[in-house]
Amino acid sequence: MALIQFSPLTLKTFKRFRSVKRGYWSAIIIISLILLSLVAEVFVNSRALMVSYEGEWYFPTYGAIIPGDVFGLDYQYETNYRDLKQKFNDEDSDNWVLLPPVPYNAFETDLTVGNYPPNAPSFETQHYLGTDTVGRDIVARLVYGFRIAIFFSLFLLICNYVVGTAIGCLMGYWGGAFDLLFQRLIEIWSNIPFLYVIMIIASIIVPNFWSLVIVMLMFSWMSMTWYMRTATYKEKEREYVMASRALGAGTARIIFHHIIPNTVSIIITFIPFSVAGGITALTSLDFLGFGLPPPTPSWGELLRQGIDNLQSPWIVSSIVMSMVLVLTMVTFIGEAIREAYDPKKHTIYE
Amino acid sequence: MIPRNIQSMNKFIFLSLILVLTYGCSSQDGNEGNVTVGTTEQQVVPVVEDLPEYSVSELPEGLVWLTNEDDPVFADPNAKPGGTYNEYMPSFPLTLRAVGPDSNSGIRGYILSNQLSLTDIHPNTRKFMPALATHWAYGDDNKTVYFKINQDAKWSDGKQVTADDFMYTLDFMRSEYIVAPYYNNYYNSEIVDVKKYDDFTISVTGGTAKPKDDLLLYYSISPTPRHFHKLDENWVMDYNWLISPNTGPYQITDVVKGKYVEFTRNRNWWGNDLKYYQNRFNVDKVRISVIRDPETAYRHFLRGELDTSILTFPNYWHDKTNDKTYQNGYIHKIWFYNDLPQPAAGIYLNLDNEIFLDINVRYGLAHSINIQTMIDTVLRGDYERLHAMHTGYGEYTNTEIRAREFDLDKADEYFSAAGWGERGPDGIRIKDGNRLVVVLAYSTQLHTDRLVVLREEAKKAGVDLQLNLLDSATYYKNVIEKKHQAAWMSWSISLRPSFWQHFHSDNAHKPQTNNITNMDDPEIDALIEQYDNSDDVNARTELARTLDMKIHESGVYIPSYYVPYVRHGYWRWVKLPEAYGTRLSDTLFDPMYLSLFWIDEEEKQRTLKAMKNNESFEPVTIIDDKYKVAF
Secondary structure, three states: OOOOOOOHHHEEEEHHHHHHHHHHHHHHHHHHHHHHOOOOOHEEEEOOOEEEOEEEOOOOOOOOEEHHHHHOOOOEEEOOHHHHHHHHHHHHHEEEEEOOOOOOOOOOOOOOOEEEOOOOOEOOEEEEEEOOOOEEHHHHHHHHHHHHHHHHHHHHHHHHHHHHHHHHHHHHHHHHHHHHHHHHHHHHHHOHHHHHHHHHHHHHHHOOOHHHHHHHHHHOOHHHHHHHHHHHHHOOOHHHHHHHHHHHHHHHHHHHHHEEEEEHHHHHHHHHHHHHHHHHHHHHHHHHHHOOOOOOOOOOHHHHHHOOOOOHOOOOOOOHHHHHHHHHHHHHHHHHHHHHHHHHHOOOOO | OOHHHHHHHHHHHHHHHHHHHHHHHHHHHOOOOEEOOOOOOOOOOOOOOOOOOOOOOOOOOOOOOOOOOOOOOOOOOOOOOOOOOEEEEEEOOOOOOOOOOOOOOOOOHHHOOOOOOEEEEOOOOOEEEEEEEEEEOOOOOEEEEEEEEOOOOOOOOOOEHHHHHHHHHHHHHHHHHOHHHHHHHHHHHHHEEEEEEEOOOOEEEEOOOOOHHHHHHHHHHOOOOOOOOOOOOOOHHHOOOOOEEEEEEEEEEEOOOOOOOOEEEOOOOOOOHHHHHHHOOOEEEEEEEOOOHHHHHHHHHHHHOOOEEEOOHHHHHHHOOOOOOHHHEEEEEEEEEEEOOEEEEEEOOOOOOOHOOOOOHHHHHHHOOOOOHHHHOOOOOOOOOOOOOOOOOHOOOOOOOOOOOOOOOOOHHHHHHOOOEOOOOOEEEEEEEEEEEEEEEEEOOHHHHHHHHHHHHHHOOOOOEEEEEEEEHHHHHHHHHOOOOOEEEEEOOOOOOOOHHHHHHHHOOOOOOOOOOOOOOOOHHHHHHHHHOOOHHHHHHHHHHHHHHHHHHHOOOOEEOOOOEEEEEEEEEOOOOOOOOOOOOOOOOOOOOOOOEEHHHHHHHHHHHHHHHOOOOOOOEEOOOOOOOOO
């Protein structure tokens, strides 16, 4: 027996989603990227995956740092595993180091005297997309920047939808004065220029991940309310709502058990576009300097650097390509979802 | 089917983005309305009915009148007059007044350069030389200087410059109608009195006794045209866009609001034949246009629409000059070392912060800050390590001070002595469960690249150096209210080291003062008081050197770097004198201050023709280090 029983309708929607090939594959790629980004430390990191030293094994990826003197080096700060690997190779000993494919983290500045950043992509130094203006690896900045951007956007989406759906449903379900009051409130609130508010806030406090989510939430929860309000208005007049009310169900039960499941197609259709919106919003803010504080890896900051240093085209091309790819894939997913939920294809006359 | 509000929000952000990206270009050809403010002939000036009259005092006996006509000239006799010089400013000024609200604009420097003062400093010998005054004499009180005004000196409207115009400066600067508290205060406490002895002889008296060498630095005031100003409560508004008569070689002749300000050389200028003014101020017109973004301005320069550009930043000098305009020799490069007081740049620690109470922590931190690597990598080895707070002040500079170098062993020793010997799981030092965090406030995105290097290097010493980028207004508020832990700061230079504002206990532990380290030390207080009250040059320089050493020993200031040169790119039709510049040149292309360059119109035509025909010249890069000083 299957763990979760999907209704035939859901299965049919899913099948339809799968039939839109580019959307389906985009979804697979994006979801894999998100999952992989959770363990990005394994692929893109200055810490080694494994060190075998004097017969003992070390796994430095997660947890406390291992100071250099543990491996017989003459310093107490974190071991530089790239140098350690070089040292072991030179000594020709039994000790070995296994480095991740990209052996840099997003913060360390790979600087040597006489070699001035930004450096062009090179397989020899393993900076596959080059370095930025301080000598940080661009692959590392992109990967960790992606992780921050995508999770920022997902958290923002969840908050927005919870607030927006709740208020929208109540407006539609209760109607009357409550509806009227919130309509006016939302109209006024949406006219506050968001960017100015962000600029003012950024001049007072140093924004961090959560404070930015909250500020963005304050100015974007309104979008969902209109759609949910309309949908609820429509649904609450339907017989099944009347029937459950006749059976004695309360407001909460009717909204959560009856109305929302029947309007879920609206919510799901919007998700990919909100994700794309969240990523661009954060990138734009970082670009303008009102986003996450330095040295947080960020796409906006990379874009800024790229535009300021057009003579080092690898910076601007990496970040523009990444943005175009991610945003296009998200849009493909959105398109496929819309296709899957298209009511015109669910007709019983089919 | 994108939600309307999300869509519109993103659109808004993106529109703003596009605006930011293109504003620099669009403002050049946008329709901001060609409001011509006018020229000196057209403007309507309030009529001044009662010219102030001043009483005449008796000139003391036995004054020894001094002048300086013997120093070498620094201009080039081959300079040719003529041509238009194109410059840019990042925003259009909000007023043409040089004092009062909003007057601190991009063109204020040009306006002030044309309001000559009584004497000038020779830019090579550093001796005083005549400007509006021909002679000067020192009083016995070490507070008063007497001046003889040049009888040829004229305002740009043809009126004679007389002693009354200097007397009027005092009235004007003390007036509350000009809404300039700084000047109100300065002309009450620093300049105490101006006296008139006849139409062309005056004296200026200061508030405190100073060494003779310094008196002229502080008391060479400028005249104010009393026939032009009608001081009343409407002065700030009425004089917003009026062009004041001046005594210098250039006068504003054209103002198009939002677009440009144009100055024209007064060919009948009274100073034309004076020894030190000859062959200077060569260009006929100087047009300063608004270009909002330095990057855009640089593009305009590469197209020849601006004549010169500053290339001091390493990325400009090394990377942005890889262009065919340089390779074909159309644009020349010059790296010119000067010998000027250097801004006191570096990290200032707030002693009111608990962890800095222990001097070992201050020393340990200094040894954890890797300025040298920052200079050698992101700054490409172009900047120099700064050692003492007051560098480049001649005898006042203590060249024995050596900044604490990055040294992990020494850092460890000092931190251990302060109880920060142990390291946590992330490699950062801990004491009683607290991590060793130092929050460094700074105010410009431009410096992030440099500070990131310090942060990564400090980790090795077990210090979590957190970077706190603040918007510049917030930053200054924070620092001046002493809310910072450590500040990345650069104090601008002054004529002489001034310790009282930065290190005297009078200014410690209270907001709105410049003692941002909260230094509060009776020994240092006593030295500062001696320094401020000394009128003997040797004692004063000795005290300044001692004070700088005390500051070094206290460990409150970690010096960063200084830049003892200026770098420019300039089109080949802009010509420099044989010596390129002077010891005190902070730029080689200020058209109104020093102003030694000229524009060769024939060369310009030749160059433009060559560019059209794809002909090239020999590329030119000049490095001139005759004024280079090692500190």
